[in-house]
Amino acid sequence: MKPVVVVGAGAAGLGAALRLARAGCPVQVIDGAAGATSLSCGAVDATPWEDGDTALRMDGEALRLLEELGLYRLGGAVLATTAGILRGAAGADRAMLDVKALPRGAVLVPRVEHSGWDGGTLARSWSDTEMARACGLTFTAVDATILRFREERGLCDADIAARHDDGARLGWLGERLREALGRSGRCVGVILPPWLGVEGPQAEALSERVGLPCGEALAALASAAGRRFERVRDRALSRAGAAVRRGWVRRVAASPWTVELEDGEAIEASAVVLAAGGLVGGGIAYDPSEAAAGGEVPEGARPVFRMTMAAPGTLGARGRPLELPGSLFGVPPESIAWPFANDPLMDRVGLLVDASGAVQGAPGGLVACGDLVADRPRTWLEAWRSGVRAGGTLCAMLLGRENVDLHDARG
Incomplete structure (x- = not known):
């Protein structure tokens, strides 16, 4: 069997690749660059966190595969963020x-x-939140020597986190925290910057050394959590026997399915999963007609978004294809983006797919998932869930059965 080519290696691409590989399909993953998952903060949400919905709604296959990664603690959590608030999540990096x-x-x-x-x-900010008061918690700042070298004061979080993969450095941190706890009085936990490991989460090991629960605050984009995902992803793909190719996809064509890379290599496939991400991940570009015109009048109007690779399918939103703007110069950017528009187009645009993830208008064997899909929440758990679902769709097509035992190909 020719491989199933998965374009993208974020949460959606990983979910699809593992679903296919565990069912016995040969898988080739094309990893272009860091996308939205690699930039993620460590919280896993099913809906935008501002909605306050922390329920974990996931079918058995998606849940089993996610638990096997060993990176996330599921079942609802309250996290302290470096923006100074507490917020709920359906789960979080350990x-x-x-x-x-x-x-x-x-x-x-x-x-x-x-x-x-x-x-x-x-x-002060965390203590002054309703959620902290509801949990009966206060947060106490105490001087602590937790940076070992002067040059670490200017290092990014992920680089400091990598140093704590070393057991000796983690032990040194535990000693410094015990000293700080001795000066602070009775405490029930320790919250730290996002510095607890890159190869894997080191919070549990540190908690054992300190004798109290220790863990990171939830940071902004590009924290250590994204690097931890990449390490866990690479190990999971290797165990599953999925091949990984670094590169950018230029074109996906049918009859037979062929994935053409920017360096000219063409990979023949039995089917293709499009998981290249949305505007953040790089699968979709904001490209109004005036962008190519320079100082001249554009030759014609075109939709303001496009796919960054040539592939069958139609970009749309709200269940229908994108419309041509009424002006040669597109539409005002503020009309399609938050916070200027309610339910903005920028949050919805993507490939139109059916309930199984199959791309509408494309020949059989092309599915899409994650942020590349129209009208779905741009959240970690939605990307993962849609990736596993897309992989299951191709399992049904290629192997002739929908409910493939995930244990079949583990040996």
């Missing part, structure tokens, strides 16, 4: 501190000289 799981009391926040961490301000 390096994160779930403050909901702590008993009532004080949480130690180290005060340390680092450009990305203001322990005093964060402690």
Whole structure:
């Protein structure tokens, strides 16, 4: 059998690749560059977190595969963010501190000289939230020597996190935290900058050394959580026997399915999964007609979004194809983006697919998932769930059965 080519290696692409590989399909993953998953903060949500919905709705296959990654703690959590708020999540990277799981009391926040961490301000801000009061928690800033070298004051979070993969460095951090706890009085936990490992989450190992629950705060984009996902993803694909090819896809063509890379290589496939991401991941580009015109009048109007690779299918939103703008110069950007528009087009645009993930208008064997799909939440769990579903669709087509035992190909 020719391989199933999965274009993209984020949450959606990984879910599809593992679903296919575990069913016995040969899989070739094309990984272009870091996308939305690699930039993720460590929370896993099914809906936008502002909605307050932390329910975990996932079928058995998607849940089993996710649990096997070993990176995420599922079932609802309350996380402290470096923006100074507490927020709920359906699950989180195991390096994160779930403050909901702590008993009532004080949480130690180290005060340390680092450009990305203001322990005093964060402690006051977290303490002054309704969620902290509901949990019976206060956050106490305490001076602590948790950076070992002066040059670390300017290092990015992920680089410091990588140093804590070393057991000796993690042990040193545990000793410094115990010293800080001795000066702070009774505490029920310790919350730290996002520095607890890259090869894997080190929060549990640190908690054992300190004798209290320890974990990271939820950081902004490009934190250590994205690098941890990449390491876990690469190990999971290797165990599953999926091949990985670095490169950018220029074109996907049918009859037979062929994936053409920018370097000219063409890969023949039995089927193709499009999981290249949306506007953040690079699968969709904002490209109004005036962008190519320079100082001249555009030759004609065109939709303001396009796919970054040539492939069958139609970009759309709200269940229908994108419309041509009424002006040669497109539409005002503020009319399609938050916060200027309710239910903005930018949050919805993607490939139109059916309920199984099959791309509408394309020959059989082409599915799409993740942020590349129209009208679906741009969340981690939705990307994962749609990837596993898309992989199952191709299992049914290629292997002739929908409910393939995920244990079939593990040996």
